[in-house]
Amino acid sequence: xxxxxxxxHSVAFVRTEEVPTAPPPSxxxxxxxxxxxxxxxxxxxxxxTLVALYFIYAILSSALPxxxxxxxxxxxxxxxxxxxxxxxxxxxxxxxxRWNQLLFGFQYPDDQYWRPGLAFILLFVAAAPVLFFDxxxxxxxxxxxxxxxxxxxxxxxxxxxxxLAFVGxxxxxxxxxxxxxxxxxxxxxxxxxxxFVIWTIGGWLIPDNASANAALPAxxxxxxxxxxxxxxxxxxxxxxxxxxxxxxxxxxxSSMPLIKWICVVFIEFIRGVPLITLLFVANVMxxxxxxxxxxxxxxxxxxxxxxxFSAAYIAEVIRGGLAALPKGQYEAADSLGLxxxxxxxxxxxxxxxxxxxxxxxxxxxxxxxDTTLVSVISMFDMVGMIRGPILASTEWNGVYWELFGFAxxxxxxxxxxxxQYSQWLERRLATDHR
Amino acid sequence: xAEHATQMQVSDEIAITINKMNKWYGTFHVLRDIDLTVNRGxxxxxxxxxxxxKSTLIRCINALEEHQQGSIEVDGTLLSSDLKNIDKIRxxxxxxxxxxxxxxxxxxxENCTLAPIWVRKTPKKEAEETAMHFLEKVKIPDQANxxxxxxxxxxxxxxxxxxxxxxxxxxxLFDEPTSALDPEMIKEVLDTMIELAEEGMTMLCVTHEMxxxxxxxxxVIFMDAGQIVEQNEPEAFFNNPQSPRTQLFLSQILGH
Numbered sequence: 001x002x003x004x005x006x007x008x009h010s011v012a013f014v015r016t017e018e019v020p021t022a023p024p025p026s027x028x029x030x031x032x033x034x035x036x037x038x039x040x041x042x043x044x045x046x047x048x049t050l051v052a053l054y055f056i057y058a059i060l061s062s063a064l065p066x067x068x069x070x071x072x073x074x075x076x077x078x079x080x081x082x083x084x085x086x087x088x089x090x091x092x093x094x095x096x097x098r099w100n101q102l103l104f105g106f107q108y109p110d111d112q113y114w115r116p117g118l119a120f121i122l123l124f125v126a127a128a129p130v131l132f133f134d135x136x137x138x139x140x141x142x143x144x145x146x147x148x149x150x151x152x153x154x155x156x157x158x159x160x161x162x163x164l165a166f167v168g169x170x171x172x173x174x175x176x177x178x179x180x181x182x183x184x185x186x187x188x189x190x191x192x193x194x195x196f197v198i199w200t201i202g203g204w205l206i207p208d209n210a211s212a213n214a215a216l217p218a219x220x221x222x223x224x225x226x227x228x229x230x231x232x233x234x235x236x237x238x239x240x241x242x243x244x245x246x247x248x249x250x251x252x253x254s255s256m257p258l259i260k261w262i263c264v265v266f267i268e269f270i271r272g273v274p275l276i277t278l279l280f281v282a283n284v285m286x287x288x289x290x291x292x293x294x295x296x297x298x299x300x301x302x303x304x305x306x307x308x309f310s311a312a313y314i315a316e317v318i319r320g321g322l323a324a325l326p327k328g329q330y331e332a333a334d335s336l337g338l339x340x341x342x343x344x345x346x347x348x349x350x351x352x353x354x355x356x357x358x359x360x361x362x363x364x365x366x367x368x369x370d371t372t373l374v375s376v377i378s379m380f381d382m383v384g385m386i387r388g389p390i391l392a393s394t395e396w397n398g399v400y401w402e403l404f405g406f407a408x409x410x411x412x413x414x415x416x417x418x419x420q421y422s423q424w425l426e427r428r429l430a431t432d433h434r
Numbered sequence: 435x436a437e438h439a440t441q442m443q444v445s446d447e448i449a450i451t452i453n454k455m456n457k458w459y460g461t462f463h464v465l466r467d468i469d470l471t472v473n474r475g476x477x478x479x480x481x482x483x484x485x486x487x488k489s490t491l492i493r494c495i496n497a498l499e500e501h502q503q504g505s506i507e508v509d510g511t512l513l514s515s516d517l518k519n520i521d522k523i524r525x526x527x528x529x530x531x532x533x534x535x536x537x538x539x540x541x542x543x544e545n546c547t548l549a550p551i552w553v554r555k556t557p558k559k560e561a562e563e564t565a566m567h568f569l570e571k572v573k574i575p576d577q578a579n580x581x582x583x584x585x586x587x588x589x590x591x592x593x594x595x596x597x598x599x600x601x602x603x604x605x606x607l608f609d610e611p612t613s614a615l616d617p618e619m620i621k622e623v624l625d626t627m628i629e630l631a632e633e634g635m636t637m638l639c640v641t642h643e644m645x646x647x648x649x650x651x652x653x654v655i656f657m658d659a660g661q662i663v664e665q666n667e668p669e670a671f672f673n674n675p676q677s678p679r680t681q682l683f684l685s686q687i688l689g690h
Contacts, residue, residue: 331498332535336549336601337525339517346548350539431539431581 065089070402072096076395094399095406098390102406105225105380106389112156115216116228119153122146123235131421154232157218158210164202168195184341221299225380227410232299233381234368234414237306241367242360244307245314246353250344252319263315270312276373278305283377302374310367317359321352354429361422365415382407444652447474449605449636450495455504457487457494464490465501466660474604477637479647479668482657483683488640491657492607495638496527509604525553528598532610534590536582542569542593543578546600554601561600568596572626588619592626599630606630608639642687648672656680 040046070090074080080091095102104113126146129139148162155161172195180187211218224232251263270278282301325348333343353360375384386403390396396403450472457465464487472478480488493499495506497513497520506513508523537545546565550556556564569575572592574585582590591611598606608627612620624646631637631650641647647654647668654671656664656679664671664680672688675681 326533326535328531328533328535329537332531332537334498335496335524335527335529335531336597337521337553338549339521342552346552347537351537354539429539431583 077397077399078395090402091399092402094390094396094402098396101226101385101389102382102403103226104228105223105385107223107225107380108219108228109217109223112217112219115153115156119150120228120231122149122153131425152216154224155219155221156211156216157214158206159214160202160206160210164199164206168198168202171195171198221297224299226385227382227407229374229379229381230368230371230411231414233303233306233371233374236303237310237367237371238364240303240307241311241314241363244311245318245360246349248311248315249318249322252315253322266308267312267315270308271316275306275309275370276376278309279373279377281305298377298379302377302379306367306371310363313363314360317363318352318356320359321354321356322348324355325351354426357422357426357429361418365418368414368418369411382410444473444475448472449474449476449509450638451505451507452495453505453507455494455501455506457490457499457501457503464660465494468504468662470655470662472605472636472638474636475634476653477631477635477651478639478653478655479651480638480640480655480657481642481644481647481683482663486657487660488657489609492529492609492638492640495605495607496524496529498529521553525549525601526603527605527607528601528603529607530591530594530598530609530611532613534582534587534594534614536590536594536597538582541579541581542574542585545582545593546597549597550600565596565600568599569593571599571629572596573622586619587615588622591615591619591623595623595626595630605636605638608637608641610640610642612641612643644672644688656683658683 039049066089068089069087070092071080071083072092073096074083074091074093075097077091077094080093084091100110100113104110104116108116123146125139126143129135129137129143145166148166151165152159152162172191175194176187176191178187179190248263248267251259252267254260254263279302282305283298329347329351330343333347338346372381372383374381375387378384380388386407390403391399448471450470452468452470455465455468456463468491480491482488490499494501495508495513500515501513509526511519511523511526513519513523536542537548540548543562543565546569547558547561550561550564551558554561566575566578569578572595574589574592574596577585577589577593582593585593595611611627612623615623620643624643627637627639627646628650637650639646639651651668653665654668655662656671656675656677658679664675664677666676671680672684675684
């Protein structure tokens with residue numbers, strides 16, 4: 001070995017050939033190694049594995065037969081028990097009998113179920129370009145009109161209402177664009193005033209009996225119920241509270257004391273009050289704040305309260321994201337001559353929101369589950385349906401596991417989907433390559 | 435290469451005038467009675483111990499820091515609290531930071547085209563051509579579609595220089611551009627800055643690279659405790675410093 005000779009004689013060393021790279025040895029990978037490393041690394045670890053396996057067996061051995069042997073066809077719990085004849089199994093017949101009530105509430109006209117169904121399917125089309133930004137940007141046009149389509153499908157009645165709402169928003173936006181060059185405040189308030197003027201004038205023009213012979217019969221808000229109501233509240237409130245939360249977070253950082261203090265007081269007040277209290281306020285007290293006869297219905301009042309509640313939380317999450325950005329990012333944006341809205345939109349918010357994704361998703365999932373709280377103000381959402389009309393009926397009094405298990409399953413599917421999406425989004429946005 | 439410095443033209447036109455400028459952080463007096471006139475094409479190196487206010491001084495020039503007394507005039511525009519003036523000055527004055535401050539969520543090319551597109555309203559295609567031109571100039575056109583996190587420190591700082599140049603600034607400020615770099619990468623950044631100086635860019639550099647100062651600067655300013663203690667041509671500054679404070683500083687940084 002010439003190299004070791006060199007070593008023996010002096011400390012000087014010059015590498016003449018490169019050490020080739022090699023694959024890892026076989027005992028560093030493979031399933032056997034995985035089992036040993038993860039399940040039986042130490043005696044205690046092995047014991048815990050066995051105990052865990054026993055628990056899994058115990059749960060599955062009683063739950064699986066209960067589920068597999070379930071009865072799907074029976075008119076009532078009594079009939080179901082007769083079929084089972086003393087055996088322990090689920091009585092899923094309540095789901096096949098009452099699925100429509102669980103999903104749509106007990107008052108939504110059953111020949112109109114296709115309307116919420118279609119709105120639900122279109123929701124995915126509308127949400128896709130927002131959630132997956134590799135899709136063509138032109139699809140956002142549909143997202144923009146989706147709320148009006150969904151409103152028309154769900155509530156029906158005269159088509160003039162959603163059209164008027166749309167025209168009002170477009171009009172307000174045009175006024176905003178015209179005035180914003182002067183000052184942001186002028187554009188912002190000008191836009192809002194313009195929208196209200198259009199809505200008020202339009203409201204006079206729509207005749208009172210316009211809904212009488214509408215293509216889609218009108219369904220009042222109080223007929224909405226079941227899982228549909230949870231979805232409506234969840235989707236509306238999440239999509240409203242994210243932009244409001246961003247505005248509150250930026251407002252809280254504002255150098256203008258008035259704006260800053262309005263935001264701070266709002267956030268701290270809302271966070272200091274339980275959601276259930278806000279819902280009671282929506283139910284009972286908020287009506288006093290609207291002019292008599294304006295008929296702001298309970299659904300809208302609840303949406304306002306839940307949105308305010310989650311916007312306050314999202315604002316704090318985003319504030320954390322803003323605080324996590326190095327000061328150098330603000331300075332670099334400033335030094336290039338970007339003005340405040342540009343710096344925020346192009347540099348600061350994309351990064352701050354990326355950091356805030358786990359927190360925002362946390363709030364969104366919590367919000368979606370909290371929509372079941374509306375059952376305490378006698379709205380018949382999914383939990384309200386189960387606790388009220390279904391469990392109170394003579395046929396199905398006493399069926400708990402199947403109903404609440406089904407509710408849990410639906411909520412789990414949605415929440416798990418949101419969680420998976422957020423993890424995909426974090427990977428997709430990762431550009432730090434650490 | 436030292437003769438380059440003498441070849442480079444300095445015009446009589448004034449680029450920056452700072453008159454009796456004072457700044458406080460709370461009650462702490464960071465900048466005291468700063469008077470400085472910079473001609474177009476001048477290359478000024480500012481040095482001094484840490485905490486002497488040298489970074490604060492150049493950060494006042496593009497209003498990243500607010501001064502409380504005196505006046506700063508950049509390219510004939512008076513720096514006041516008027517946001518329009520501030521944005522105008524910022525778009526004419528490029529700045530490079532110690533920690534590069536590239537935008538990590540944008541590619542190298544997007545980092546370079548962002549300000550031209552949004553501030554100068556340059557069409558996207560034209561902005562990209564300009565960006566590629568300057569990326570070639572700093573010798574990293576092949577990294578255009580990578581993200582900043584994938585580049586070495588020296589490459590990132592050269593991108594930062596290219597990003598500033600894309601706005602076609604008339605003045606460049608450098609705030610310790612090589613202080614956060616490994617020794618191997620300092621040279622590539624300094625070479626880029628030297629090239630820029632040779633093209634006649636007006637430059638103010640806060641740096642401890644005294645070799646760079648000797649080669650490129652036509653004036654070296656020494657600051658201590660928020661004041662300009664001494665300023666002179668590089669030869670005279672290094673060979674014959676007048677103030678004892680300057681002598682001590684130079685002996686400490688050149689002695690090792």
